[in-house]
Amino acid sequence: xxxxxxxxxxxxxxxxxxxxxANTRQAIENGLSAAEWYHSEIPRKKLKLLMKRxxxxxxxxxxxxxxxxxxxxxxxxxxxxxxxxxxxxxxxGVVYGSACDSRWHECGHGTAFRxxxxxxxxxxxxxxxxxRNPVNWRWSHARHxxxxxxxxxxxxIAWIHPINLILKALAFVGIVETWISLKTLMRNAMANLSQExxxxxxESQWHKAIxxxxxxxxxxxxxxxxxxxxxxxxAAWKSLIPILLIGGPRVYGCWHFVMTGLLQHGGLAExxxxxxxxxxxxxxxxxxxxxxxxxxxxxxHHMFPMVPYYSLxxxxxxxxxxxxxxxxxxxDGYKEMMGSVMKQRVDPNYxxxxxxxxxxxxxxxxxxxxxxxxxxxxxxxxxxxx
Amino acid sequence: MPWIDVCAIDDVEEEDVIRWDHEDRTYAIFxxxxxxxxxxxxxCTHEQVHLSDGLVxxxxxxxxxxxxxxxxxxxxxxxxxxxxxxxxYETRVxxxxxxxxxx
Ligand code: FES
Numbered sequence: 001x002x003x004x005x006x007x008x009x010x011x012x013x014x015x016x017x018x019x020x021x022a023n024t025r026q027a028i029e030n031g032l033s034a035a036e037w038y039h040s041e042i043p044r045k046k047l048k049l050l051m052k053r054x055x056x057x058x059x060x061x062x063x064x065x066x067x068x069x070x071x072x073x074x075x076x077x078x079x080x081x082x083x084x085x086x087x088x089x090x091x092x093g094v095v096y097g098s099a100c101d102s103r104w105h106e107c108g109h110g111t112a113f114r115x116x117x118x119x120x121x122x123x124x125x126x127x128x129x130x131x132r133n134p135v136n137w138r139w140s141h142a143r144h145x146x147x148x149x150x151x152x153x154x155x156x157i158a159w160i161h162p163i164n165l166i167l168k169a170l171a172f173v174g175i176v177e178t179w180i181s182l183k184t185l186m187r188n189a190m191a192n193l194s195q196e197x198x199x200x201x202x203e204s205q206w207h208k209a210i211x212x213x214x215x216x217x218x219x220x221x222x223x224x225x226x227x228x229x230x231x232x233x234x235a236a237w238k239s240l241i242p243i244l245l246i247g248g249p250r251v252y253g254c255w256h257f258v259m260t261g262l263l264q265h266g267g268l269a270e271x272x273x274x275x276x277x278x279x280x281x282x283x284x285x286x287x288x289x290x291x292x293x294x295x296x297x298x299x300x301h302h303m304f305p306m307v308p309y310y311s312l313x314x315x316x317x318x319x320x321x322x323x324x325x326x327x328x329x330x331x332d333g334y335k336e337m338m339g340s341v342m343k344q345r346v347d348p349n350y351x352x353x354x355x356x357x358x359x360x361x362x363x364x365x366x367x368x369x370x371x372x373x374x375x376x377x378x379x380x381x382x383x384x385x386x
Numbered sequence: 387m388p389w390i391d392v393c394a395i396d397d398v399e400e401e402d403v404i405r406w407d408h409e410d411r412t413y414a415i416f417x418x419x420x421x422x423x424x425x426x427x428x429x430c431t432h433e434q435v436h437l438s439d440g441l442v443x444x445x446x447x448x449x450x451x452x453x454x455x456x457x458x459x460x461x462x463x464x465x466x467x468x469x470x471x472x473x474x475y476e477t478r479v480x481x482x483x484x485x486x487x488x489x
Contacts, residue, residue, distance in 0.1 A: 034433055048402070051441045110453045110465055114443070142452040142467040146433060204469055306441050306450055 007349040009271030009278075010368045015151055015348065017160050019196045023152025027271075032150050038274040038364040039303045040319040047304070050311045050318070053114035057310040058106075061290070062122060065103070068095045073245060080238070089244060093253020094291065097174070100129035101257035102293035102309075108138055111308040112293075128216055130257075131181035131250050133188055135209035139201045145305055149270050149278045155200060159266050161348035163341055168262070174254035181250070182220070188213030220247055260284075260292045263333045267340030269351035273367035275302040276360075277353065280337070281316065282327035299323055322361060324354035389478070389485045398423070398484070403447060403458075405438035408488065413475065414438050415484060416458045418445060423477045424458050425486045431463065431470035 010032055016023045027033045042050075072095060075088030104126035106112040107119040127134035140155040147153035159168075170176050187194070191210050193201065201209060223246045230239035240248075269277045279299045289296060297312040300319065307315050320326070327333035336352065343350040356363065390408060398404050398417040405428055406413045412428035414437045430437055430449040439450040447458045454468030461472035476487040 048441070053441075053443060110448070110455065116455075116465065138466050142432075145452055202469055205466070304450075306448060306453060 005347055005349050007271065008269040008351050008353055008365075011349075012151060012271065015161055017151055017157060019152065019155055019199050021152060025152075027147070027150050027152045032271060032273070032368065033147050033153050035147075035273050036367060037148075037303075038276070038361075038367060040322040040361075042304075042315075042318060046318065047307075050304070050315050051306045051308075052311075053111065053308060054310075055114045055118065057308075058112040058118070058122075061293070062103075062118075065095060065099055076244070077241070080241075089252070092244075093249040094256050095253075096129055097249035097251070097253025098256035098258075099291045100126040101254075101261065102291065102295055104130050104132065104137070105141070105295065106293050106309050108141055109305055111306065124212075127212075128219065129250065131178060131185065131216070131247075133185060133209055133216070134212050135205055136184075136188070136197055136201060139205070143200045145302065148275065148302055149265050149268070149272070151270050155196065157270075158262055158264070159341065159344075161344065163345050165341075165345075171258045171262075172255045174251040174258070177254070178250050185213045185216050189217045223247055256288065256291055259330065260288065260295065263327075263330070263337060264295070264298045267337040267344065267352050269353070271368060272365075274364045275299050276324055276356070277351075277363055280327065280333060281323060282330065282333040284330050288330065321357055321359035324356055324360075388487050388489055390488050392425075392484045392486050395423070395479060395482055395484055401442050401444075403438050403440065403442050405436055406486075412436065413486065414447070414458070415477075415486070416442060416447065418442075418459075423479055423484050425475040425477050426456070426458050426461050426472040430454060430468060431472060432468045437472075 010030060012023050012026050014022055018024070069092065072088050072092035076085045076092055079085035079088060103112070103122050107123035107126060110116065110119045112122065113119045124134055127137065144154050144156040149157055151157070167176065188209055193206055193209060197209070198206075223242045227239050227242045230242070263280055263282060265278055265280065268280060272278050276299055279302050281299045282296050284292070284296050293309040294312040295301060295309070297316045300307070300312055300315045303319075304315060327336055340350065340352045353363075392406050392415055393404065395417075398415055400417055400421065401419045403414050403416045406415050406425075407428075414426050414428045416424040416426070418424065426437070428436055428438060430451065432449065432454050433451060435449055435451040437447050437449060437456075441448045441450070442458070445457055445459050446464065447456050448454070449456075449468065452467050453465070454463070455465035456463055456468060456472050458472070459474070461474040463469055463471050478485050
């Protein structure tokens with residue numbers, strides 16, 4: 001076993017990813033939680049234009065998204081019994097089980113549509129599709145933005161050390177996650193919130209978490225019941241259709257969102273306060289980018305979460321000279337990420353530190369290296385030079 | 387003197403917000419689409435982030451950190467993750483200046 005390198009980010013004595021453990025205390029004591037983060041400079045006038053909300057792009061995309069559900073499901077049903085139905089179910093799985101993740105994400109931020117109720121409706125549909133309690137995950141995602149990849153604070157760290165590659169590979173077929181999600185929804189439906197959920201969800205919202213878990217569980221129970229009735233009435237394989245339509249795509253169609261999601265922070269640093277060190281921006285093919293609603297501009301999204309998905313390419317153009325060079329494709333991103341992950345399996349402190357272009361401001365290592373001193377002076381935005 | 391002179395009306399663009407620090411507090415001064423001025427506490431009630439970096443849409447301010455939403459006229463919290471309302475302050479305009487009533 002090789003000797004461990006010094007981490008890029010703040011060094012903890014132990015690594016405990018729970019939200020109530022030793023690292024939680026350490027992160028808070030050392031000012032890594034709710035801290036000041038680096039962001040690229042954009043004049044307010046330009047930023048206001050980028051943040052501007054419109055309904056049209058998300059309505060267009062949502063109409064296409066819903067229509068694709070119907071078209072692919074219709075194809076899958078029409079060709080049922082022949083191999084021709086497979087590509088239709090495959091495509092249905094992706095628009096249901098993968099595109100829902102980015103819809104959940106963007107509508108959870110409230111940035112997809114200008115009209116609030118439209119965000120809320122799509123958020124609830126997508127939360128159901130991805131089997132996430134819409135209340136719990138709204139709060140966990142807020143924490144992910146406050147404390148991105150801060151060990152002990154961020155509930156959404158995908159790459160937990162020591163990295164289990166078998167579990168990561170299984171994530172592409174969603175069986176383990178679906179089982180865990182259903183168990184969590186079931187537990188919440190029985191009015192039981194875990195200590196961690198209680199940590200990041202305010203008490204005033206607990207009853208909502210329980211209500212929505214019950215709604216989700218009731219729908220899944222109805223689907224299973226219909227499937228069972230079909231089976232006992234002699235529908236044979238056709239009794240699977242309700243599950244293929246509702247719930248099943250979380251298993252057989254999730255691979256695309258897992259593929260793109262793992263790239264967001266994989267192989268990068270923990271416990272830093274500069275998103276350029278812990279997030280990845282990459283270019284990808286237009287179909288994946290549409291499914292993913294431009295979240296491939298992930299550094300940009302974390303620096304400016306108010307910019308809606310349809311303005312992220314413009315934001316990228318504006319600040320790319322201050323960011324590490326993007327990966328050129330999903331493949332290129334995986335090559336880089338997996339190279340680092342394999343090293344992290346031996347040395348968890350290892351992380352990629354990309355070379356910044358000469359036009360960029362240097363990485364703000366002082367933000368995470370000197371947090372105690374900085375905390376004494378409660379600064380709210382990063383304006384200073386190195 | 388409870389009415390405090392804050393800024394010139396042109397210091398705030400239409401449908402926008404600026405930060406105003408006074409004594410040991412920070413406030414947000416809003417100018418609405420219909421040219422009315424409003425004042426609230428300057429920090430989001432969720433995680434103490436300056437609302438002046440946020441986005442004003444109609445009569446709402448969206449927090450720059452987690453997109454929490456407030457009605458800046460009443461201070462009412464409208465969307466999670468904000469649950470607690472903002473404190474608001476009376477404003478008036480005179481001689482091209484914005485004034486806020488601070489007790
Ligand atoms: S800090 Fe304002 S919504 Fe979280």
